[in-house]
Amino acid sequence: MPKNKTILITGAGSGLGEGAAIGLARQGHKVIAGVQIDPQVTTLRDKVKELGLENNLHVIRLDVLDPFDVNSALRWDIDILVNNAGIGETGPVSETPIELVKKNFETNVFAPLVLSQKFIAKFVKEKKKAKVIWLSSMGGLFTPTHFGVYCSTKHALEALAESMKEELAPFGIQVQTINPGAFFTGFNERMLETSFRWLNETNFTKTADLQASIDAQVNVPDWKLNPQDMIDEMVRVIPAETGKFRNVFPPFVEDMLKDLHAKAWLNTI
Template sequence: MGKTILITGAAGGFAHGAAIGMARNGHNIIATVQVSSQVTPLREEVERLGLKDRIRVERLDLTDPYDIDQALTWDYDILWNNAGMGEAGPVWEIPIDLVRENFEVNVFLPLVLTQRTVRKWIDEGSARGKKVVFTSSMGGLFTPANWGTYVSTKHALESVAEALQQELASYGIKIQTINPGAYYTGYNETMADNPFRWLDEKKHLTNREALRKEFDDFFATPEGRMDAQEMIDTMIEVVPADTGKFRNVKPKAIEDMLKQHQAEAWEATI
């Protein structure tokens, strides 16, 4: 049977492609976007694709409590917390207000929506069989230098999801994470631009040119420009599924790397 799936941050990237794919597979999608100006273009695209009966496009700005109140009036079987933002740059020099904002958008606001959603399901007596999915990251399981702010929010999401899985099991609510590698969607590339709006060599010790080269060199490698369709195809299968793995890492090479990294962490020295 088709599921009704509420997706946050569906204007572009992974969720945009997955929303279309899941709709084509017979699921009903509430595709939400943060900015009002994104609503009409996505509705027009949905109509062009002949999916108007399967995809409903709405605004859901998680910073707007009225948007959240409205979303709680909708009926859905699965909440996919996909919306997020990222701050890169050296953790020891990044302005702390940017760190707070990254946690607000990636952790606190999705948790607000999740808390209210699962309580609604429980109060209605409809919780069994429902599911919450979090878009985490390969960065939720390891921390490369100069990405620490963003990936620390994903580490936090991993803990939130693991706790929720245990706490909500008795109600029949399932929890999953999806952990993409560095697929080429434009998200990582624009995140890498963010430090250069505040990094000032008159105040900071991090060299702008060296940091820019580090980012550019990574994105020039095959590992930094993987085809996003592989991840989208995985999401199309994982998000609506009644069963599956709690953690879903793609590609396999990244999963293997993360397992090795975590094993080696026990022997790491200072």
Template sequence: MSKTILITGAGSGFGEGAAIGMAKNGHQVIATAQISPQVAALRRKVDELGLKNLRVEKLDLLDLYDVAYAHTWDIDVLFNNAGMGEAGPVSEIPVDLVRRNFEVNVHAPLVLTQGFIRNWIARKKPGKIVFTSSMGGLFTPPGYGIYVSTKHALEAIAEAMQQELRPFGIKVQTINPGAYLTGYNETMADTPFRWLDDARNFTKKAEMRATFDSLLGTPQGRLDPAEMIARMIEIVPSDTGKFRNVVPQFVEDMLKQHQLDAWNNEI
């Protein structure tokens, strides 16, 4: 059955691919992007594809007017996909960058989501909320502690919401991608080098770069995003499925083992 689906962070990567794929499958899609150039570029692509059921709008989650306008849209599914990442050593990263990462990845999506929840409950309408979390929502690699802490927070929020909203017919899911090569992880890995200073910080730039290269420079750190996009196209509109959706399978297996090993982790 066709759904009306709002996707945040659809200006590139997973969000753009999922928006196009779900529209091709017959859903009514509102694909949103943070800035006007992204909106214009996606509108051109949609026109070229002839997708009349894919509408592109500007939605900056930190813009209260954008958010208020979005809350006027009648949707069946909210796909919270927008986010950003700050990398670098937790023990040295400037705390203002930490606050901003939580504002964009946790607080702002929560504001957007609460508004749609109120609308659905007031109208006695069932709905669905999907959060793009991360494999990093379930474990913490070095160098990515701040970013993945925002995803840990989303995991907790989504788990509580699933239980709280079940009586109202509102479903909640997370999607947990592995290290897919969209450019997102690679760009995030560059962020600490705008403030790291070998003369001041005890974490040295070369050491930090080597850490990132060890995580992203392997085939497991450069997966084809087409696999994840295909799964998003299936998961987001579905009325059934698992609460947590880790892709690919080898990452799910690794995370389960990591969580078991954590009980024996010694200092």
């Protein structure tokens, strides 16, 4: 791959995706920032102009659920695809409406898999050395209570990425995951509110109990992490031609997950 890469990032209209797009463009890479809706296109293009990054950062509408947007994105000749777009559902798995579960999988798993398959077919046909990156999560490697729906989509990404890594190695196509900890960019905070739009007095899970459970898990100083630290790590990992397959950040989260995995063999019912 060339030193300065051409990188397509989905879900770049806010948060870590937007920050990584800007950071990579500042490093001299050509970035195509895919955003979900038209107002995000205008907002980010204005920001790009203010930053003087017009030559390096191109903003397009790329709703991963829209086949026309997907086919339009395929016109770009890229070196790296970053599957960052996603949504999150919280709440008791036992009661979450199945249509919301399906929607979470459609956005987080099926749509990015379709996009990846289409770009991979191009890479193979063109005999191109390329890379596919999946934005997973610390939640792809463990499952906190009441985060089961969202985490299950990220667990699925881990399986897809791990299999894809071996399948594509003979073609010179690299595959990685990036697994952020609890960085509060707006995404996590809004995800915590999702279950309260359907949970009511007819559910056996009570609103107060669910709120107490979520508060106990997230209202901890160690989880109020600075998003810029994660953005800097993404900017380091995404264009790199060597590195780890799975990239958990910050390091204390990786240590925590290793400890949880070791203890998982001792779990009882």
